[in-house]
Amino acid sequence: MRTRFAYDTLPVSRWRNGGGETREIISYPPGVADFAWRASIATIAADGPFSPFPGIDRVITLLHGDSVLLTSAQGEQQLQPHQPWPFPGEWAIDARIGASACQDFNIMTRRDSWQAQVTVQQQAVRATHGVAWVLSGLWQSAEGEVLEVNQGMWWLDEETQLAPYSADASLLFTALSRVL
Numbered sequence: 001m002r003t004r005f006a007y008d009t010l011p012v013s014r015w016r017n018g019g020g021e022t023r024e025i026i027s028y029p030p031g032v033a034d035f036a037w038r039a040s041i042a043t044i045a046a047d048g049p050f051s052p053f054p055g056i057d058r059v060i061t062l063l064h065g066d067s068v069l070l071t072s073a074q075g076e077q078q079l080q081p082h083q084p085w086p087f088p089g090e091w092a093i094d095a096r097i098g099a100s101a102c103q104d105f106n107i108m109t110r111r112d113s114w115q116a117q118v119t120v121q122q123q124a125v126r127a128t129h130g131v132a133w134v135l136s137g138l139w140q141s142a143e144g145e146v147l148e149v150n151q152g153m154w155w156l157d158e159e160t161q162l163a164p165y166s167a168d169a170s171l172l173f174t175a176l177s178r179v180l
Helices: none
Strands: 001-007 010-016 021-030 037-043 056-064 069-072 077-080 086-087 092-096 102-110 113-121 123-128 130-136 139-141 150-157 159-163 171-178
Touching: 001 123, 056 077, 056 113, 056 123, 056 159, 056 171, 102 113, 102 171, 123 130, 150 159, 159 171
Parallel strands: none
Antiparallel strands: 001 150, 010 021, 021 037, 037 102, 056 086, 056 102, 069 077, 069 092, 113 171, 123 159, 130 150, 130 171, 139 159
16 A cells, blocks of 8 residues: 655644644554554644653654754753654653744654654665655655655555655655564
């Protein structure tokens, strides 16, 4: 199963606290409340707390906007563009944004069943399960499908390869694997 997506076609959910919105890419399995893994893009428009997700490992990557300061009892993390940061979903995190709203890419995996490795790539990548988001340039699948900025692809149980198709190509790449 392989699915292509574009930012402007993703469904939007406004946050209850009014501090932003989420565009869900995929919650797997679809239609199940207790997801095994989930990918989304969020817009943080105001300072405030993150929702807790016990039993979930999270990776957040700032896509656009000023840097974001995340604080918790465990310390502080200054998010920088295109630098993935993993953390446990149990942590009570407060976000403080800069002068304007920012956008981030989120991967969440149920700790007892899935793991995610999130990296920024400029060279060909391959995985059996994953999510990819074009940061810059053009990317091409082995089947010849071209992805551009603000587009991506997710897949499951299907060996998928993506390669740079332009000199300025950069990809946020998530390789997912099942926990044995």
